[in-house]
Amino acid sequence: MSSAALKIQTLSEEQTAAPLLDPQIAAEPELTDGFHLVIDALKLNGIETIYGVPGIPITDLGRMAQAEGIRVISFRHEQNAGNAAAIAGFLTKTPGVCLTVSAPGFLNGLTALANATTNCFPMILISGSSEREIVDLQQGDYEEMDQLAIAKPLCKAAFRVLHAEDIGIGVARAIRAAVSGRPGGVYLDLPAKLFSQVIDAAKGEASLVKVIDAAPEQIPAPSAVKRALDLLKSAKRPLIILGKGAAYAQADDEIRELVERSGIPYIPMSMAKGLLPDTHPLSAGAARSTVLKDSDVVLLLGARLNWLLSHGKGKQWGEPGSKKFIQVDIEPREMDSNVEIAAPLVGDIGSVVKTLLAGIDSSWPGVPAEWTSTINAKKDANIAKMEAKLGKNAAPMDFHGALGALREVIKERPDAILVNEGANTLDLARGVINMYQPRKRLDVGTWGVMGIGMGFAIAAAVETGKPVLAVEGDSAFGFSGMEVETICRYNLPVCIVIFNNNGIYRGTDTDPTGRDPGTTVFVPGARYDKMMEAFGGVGVNVTTPDELKRAVDAAMDSGKPTLINAEIDPEAGSESGNIGSLNPQSVVKKKK
Numbered sequence: 001m002s003s004a005a006l007k008i009q010t011l012s013e014e015q016t017a018a019p020l021l022d023p024q025i026a027a028e029p030e031l032t033d034g035f036h037l038v039i040d041a042l043k044l045n046g047i048e049t050i051y052g053v054p055g056i057p058i059t060d061l062g063r064m065a066q067a068e069g070i071r072v073i074s075f076r077h078e079q080n081a082g083n084a085a086a087i088a089g090f091l092t093k094t095p096g097v098c099l100t101v102s103a104p105g106f107l108n109g110l111t112a113l114a115n116a117t118t119n120c121f122p123m124i125l126i127s128g129s130s131e132r133e134i135v136d137l138q139q140g141d142y143e144e145m146d147q148l149a150i151a152k153p154l155c156k157a158a159f160r161v162l163h164a165e166d167i168g169i170g171v172a173r174a175i176r177a178a179v180s181g182r183p184g185g186v187y188l189d190l191p192a193k194l195f196s197q198v199i200d201a202a203k204g205e206a207s208l209v210k211v212i213d214a215a216p217e218q219i220p221a222p223s224a225v226k227r228a229l230d231l232l233k234s235a236k237r238p239l240i241i242l243g244k245g246a247a248y249a250q251a252d253d254e255i256r257e258l259v260e261r262s263g264i265p266y267i268p269m270s271m272a273k274g275l276l277p278d279t280h281p282l283s284a285g286a287a288r289s290t291v292l293k294d295s296d297v298v299l300l301l302g303a304r305l306n307w308l309l310s311h312g313k314g315k316q317w318g319e320p321g322s323k324k325f326i327q328v329d330i331e332p333r334e335m336d337s338n339v340e341i342a343a344p345l346v347g348d349i350g351s352v353v354k355t356l357l358a359g360i361d362s363s364w365p366g367v368p369a370e371w372t373s374t375i376n377a378k379k380d381a382n383i384a385k386m387e388a389k390l391g392k393n394a395a396p397m398d399f400h401g402a403l404g405a406l407r408e409v410i411k412e413r414p415d416a417i418l419v420n421e422g423a424n425t426l427d428l429a430r431g432v433i434n435m436y437q438p439r440k441r442l443d444v445g446t447w448g449v450m451g452i453g454m455g456f457a458i459a460a461a462v463e464t465g466k467p468v469l470a471v472e473g474d475s476a477f478g479f480s481g482m483e484v485e486t487i488c489r490y491n492l493p494v495c496i497v498i499f500n501n502n503g504i505y506r507g508t509d510t511d512p513t514g515r516d517p518g519t520t521v522f523v524p525g526a527r528y529d530k531m532m533e534a535f536g537g538v539g540v541n542v543t544t545p546d547e548l549k550r551a552v553d554a555a556m557d558s559g560k561p562t563l564i565n566a567e568i569d570p571e572a573g574s575e576s577g578n579i580g581s582l583n584p585q586s587v588v589k590k591k592k
């Protein structure tokens, strides 16, 4: 029986005083209300978890959802709850739900919603909102704001439900919009009055909608597949680029087969690492510059030609006109967004890869040995260069020494989830820490946004039950650090390692006037581990890679919430990590 069925009986005083089996009461229709209908609609559509922050007007919604068996994870800030919902969507292909209060809470969640949309993560931000009548006349309601209008440009779709009988269709629209086609963020506005609207339970139940086949397969046209295969066959130096769209698709076996059967070298974008193990012989990740520059045909599989790939042009891509692109994407308008796409393949990744595989048969020409040996030579040289930097067990630690220790942790526990954010901490970890399984590396994504750390870590632990290692720059951690309390409260198997070099990029900046600290430095020698201890978790301070490895091993084995403050040399680190070239710098000297 649905939760809508028992609920509310509005009894007059005389009725309450009457005997229990009074036929007059038995004849009362069963009632339900907006609160229960929202919960029923979510449950009907397989939503098992809500990430949010309680408050007016959704406090009771959270309580009731918990009572009805939905897992409700309450955060300390909406942005972190939103990030959790977004990554839950990425991991499960079901929209992650974030629940926030009106105006300020809604705005706090909006960054995560916009980030989810940019990254193509399916997510629904449900916010309570103030009374329409007062908001529209701008009469100064509590937390007055036209939230729907504000959300619209920042997400894929935005809906408002005004009547209890429309809750079912509103939730269904939100779910379908989030996951169908290119996934993204959806906003669902639920004004406070809606929750207490009472309607007949049977009518309410009949109004619920179960979304059938929320993200239908999209099969590419045979002519488009032939065009792509012909181009791929003609290549002398082919390359596959795996993006996080490929990781999202959960077509892991087919993608692996495509790479292995075609013999084409591949590079993974950051969150596609582990789709095939980074140690795979066809991985060209350690020869990135070479393959981007020298390849002649590039198959983009769920990867977009945005800033992370230098928009598909310029020095990094070799001689102008030297490249032909095949692009696989579910969104037709992605094609030609930066350069000409010679063979657009529009469809869902799973369906497209299956059709490509059908064309890779015994007549497949294979990949010229000259190309693979060029790649292997570059790979070996870069790997040897990298190895020389790892394994230094000195204090103070540099980034490579510390990351060398963490590389071993993931090698020994390939099913653990790695969350990673920072500048140097992100860029260097991406290269050093090999991944072995799909969707195990979660990071700053398309925007390079800081602040995803604790939200991602919490959702990863909740959704997968696997141990999570969050490798955080000290600055990046600060954006969501208060959620260590949430991690302790829910006793989640999350181990946070903070690369603490006393500042952003480095810890050595100074104020030329001598008045204040430099703009990029933090309190020197801060002990982030004490934050975790304050909430009953395990805090450890380490100064060498050996100590770091021991502490992380203990945390991953015990599953206890742990925060390890890893003291990194304040001199270590470079400006903006390795994307410093994007950071404008003044060349004009100020006149005295």
Ligand SMILES: CC(C)(COP(=O)(O)OP(=O)(O)OC[C@H]1O[C@@H](n2cnc3c(N)ncnc32)[C@H](O)[C@@H]1OP(=O)(O)O)[C@@H](O)C(=O)NCCC(=O)NCCSC=O
Pocket: 270, 285, 286, 287, 288, 289, 290, 307, 308, 309, 382, 383, 384, 386, 422, 423, 426, 427, 430, 431, 432, 444, 445, 447, 448, 449, 576, 577, 578, 579
């Ligand atoms: C833009 C990028 C996709 C591309 O960066 P690149 O430096 O060109 O590539 P990377 O993959 O990091 O590789 C750097 C070099 O290391 C080599 N490389 C990669 N993996 C390995 C391994 N395992 N061993 C040895 N060498 C390796 C790779 O071939 C490159 O060398 P060569 O082939 O010799 O070139 C990436 O930097 C990125 O994802 N950046 C996002 C950064 C971000 O969002 N920051 C948040 C902003 S924080 C605000 O400050």
